[in-house]
Amino acid sequence: MYPLWEVPVLSAGFILGIIATFHILPSHLSTSAMWFNVFIETKAYRENRPELLEFIKKYALLLLVFAYVTGTLSGIGIWFSATVASPRAISGLIHNYVWGWATEWIFFIIEVLGIMIYYYTLGKVEPRIHLKLGWIFAIGSWTTMVIIVGILAFMLTPGKWLETGGFFDGFFNQTYFPQLLMRSSFMFAIAGIYAIAVATTIKNLEVKKYIMKQASIWGIVGIIAGILFFFLYLKSLPPHNRELLTILNIGSLKNTIIASLGFIFLYLILVYIRPQIIKLPIAVISIVIIFAGIFATERIREMLRKPYIFGNFMYSNQFIAKDLPAKGVKNEVEYINTVGILQVVPFVPEDLRIIREENQFQAGKLIALIQCSSCHALGDSGVRPLKPLVKRIGINEPEVADAWLEAIGSYPYMPPFLGTAEERRALALYLSSLAK
Ligand code: HEC
Numbered sequence: 339m340y341p342l343w344e345v346p347v348l349s350a351g352f353i354l355g356i357i358a359t360f361h362i363l364p365s366h367l368s369t370s371a372m373w374f375n376v377f378i379e380t381k382a383y384r385e386n387r388p389e390l391l392e393f394i395k396k397y398a399l400l401l402l403v404f405a406y407v408t409g410t411l412s413g414i415g416i417w418f419s420a421t422v423a424s425p426r427a428i429s430g431l432i433h434n435y436v437w438g439w440a441t442e443w444i445f446f447i448i449e450v451l452g453i454m455i456y457y458y459t460l461g462k463v464e465p466r467i468h469l470k471l472g473w474i475f476a477i478g479s480w481t482t483m484v485i486i487v488g489i490l491a492f493m494l495t496p497g498k499w500l501e502t503g504g505f506f507d508g509f510f511n512q513t514y515f516p517q518l519l520m521r522s523s524f525m526f527a528i529a530g531i532y533a534i535a536v537a538t539t540i541k542n543l544e545v546k547k548y549i550m551k552q553a554s555i556w557g558i559v560g561i562i563a564g565i566l567f568f569f570l571y572l573k574s575l576p577p578h579n580r581e582l583l584t585i586l587n588i589g590s591l592k593n594t595i596i597a598s599l600g601f602i603f604l605y606l607i608l609v610y611i612r613p614q615i616i617k618l619p620i621a622v623i624s625i626v627i628i629f630a631g632i633f634a635t636e637r638i639r640e641m642l643r644k645p646y647i648f649g650n651f652m653y654s655n656q657f658i659a660k661d662l663p664a665k666g667v668k669n670e671v672e673y674i675n676t677v678g679i680l681q682v683v684p685f686v687p688e689d690l691r692i693i694r695e696e697n698q699f700q701a702g703k704l705i706a707l708i709q710c711s712s713c714h715a716l717g718d719s720g721v722r723p724l725k726p727l728v729k730r731i732g733i734n735e736p737e738v739a740d741a742w743l744e745a746i747g748s749y750p751y752m753p754p755f756l757g758t759a760e761e762r763r764a765l766a767l768y769l770s771s772l773a774k
Contacts (some may be wrong), residue, residue: 341425342707347720350423351712357415359633363625364409366632369483370529371401374477374556378475383465389542391461393549397536398457406453424712426656427647434499435489442754448478452474483525485519494767496578496649504663510651516574520567524632529553529558531602531628534609535621543614545737550613561599579642581712582618582751586641591634594652598631644713652751654712671756673714679757683708693764702768705761708754710754725772734773739766 452475488509497511533553541648733739747754
């Protein structure tokens with residue numbers, strides 16, 4: 339039933355989430371690591387300390403093998419799963435930002451070639467030239483962030499784009515710079531946190547201590563700056579998204595962020611004071627902990643988009659919510675309410691297009707799949723499952739469910755019901771059966 343990808347229990351979004359969450363690990367390493375590396379490499383040449391090159395080689399190898407093998411695979415995985423989970427949303431984004439992504443991919447090529455050249459020429463070309471290669475790589479990889487943050491920020495806050503449809507009107511919106519500053523600060527912290535893990539494997543005690551001290555300073559400064567920009571970011575959010583912050587159930591995500599930052603901060607101070615006691619397992623655990631915090635932040639950012647999937651323009655269930663006159667696009671709400679959702683969606687089984695008494699329940703279930711499953715699992719378990727929610731608010735009679743559905747658009751985080759009154763009654767029948 340294109341464009342629906344029904345994943346039992348988990349939901350399509352969850353599959354995308356698993357891949358995207360893993361991708362955070364290599365992608366943040368790839369943008370950050372080379373900044374720390376060129377910093378240390380510069381010191382190695384300026385202060386004539388060739389022993390530091392051992393660290394540089396190891397860090398570059400981690401980057402090459404971990405970031406560029408798993409990062410490219412999971413990056414493609416995000417595209418693949420997002421396209422299956424939300425084909426209309428991906429199509430909409432591509433139609434606006436294809437040149438943004440094309441530009442980003444040029445920088446990906448620079449990165450992928452850059453890390454190979456950097457790693458394999460270390461010690462084989464003149465230091466001055468090698469350092470330049472490092473700088474090209476560092477700036478190139480940060481540029482991929484400069485671009486992708488514009489698209490991510492656009493998805494939450496489209497700025498003037500809804501009026502003009504302009505590429506840069508959407509790109510440089512009110513949350514762009516705060517988000518770029520925040521991510522760039524955490525980028526330096528992440529470079530330090532990974533560097534500590536690499537440093538634990540170095541034999542030369544002198545080098546090990548030196549790298550750990552430098553890396554912990556990067557971590558501490560990056561985290562303090564990141565937190566300051568985080569508050570700037572919150573301030574830049576429009577009222578609707580800020581309201582969601584207070585309504586939606588994000589308590590455990592918030593606690594995860596606070597616990598993660600608190601732990602990392604203490605850890606970095608410990609690394610600074612007592613570098614010799616840090617071993618690889620502790621360093622790896624600290625990486626997992628900082629990424630738990632990052633994951634929670636990304637989850638909150640995605641929740642704040644509700645009820646839209648991007649740009650205050652397309653609902654999470656992929657129906658177009660608003661007119662975009664600059665591009666000749668009309669919202670689909672009135673049309674679907676007149677014609678019917680089961681008429682509009684292309685791959686509805688023919689015997690469910692027209693609702694009759696004998697197929698009413700099936701039609702209702704299909705409508706729930708089409709309109710609700712992007713945010714709710716239909717059964718009792720999984721992501722935000724419908725059954726306990728329906729029970730909780732007690733809509734156990736079709737009439738009660740029908741009246742509730744009529745007003746569902748007044749929730750700030752759910753789209754309105756789309757379809758005819760008859761279709762709404764079918765969905766109401768299905769929902770009330772869940773409560774029973
Ligand atoms: C854009 C995402 C999204 C879509 C689409 C969506 N919901 Fe929700 N819904 C939510 C969120 C978020 C909550 C809050 C969950 C919580 O309280 O834990 C919620 C809560 C609910 C609740 C509990 C309401 C309350 O007052 O506590 C019900 C019932 C519900 N949804 C049913 C539906 C039905 C039926 C559909 C399809 C017609 C639907 N939702 C579509 C996001 C969505």
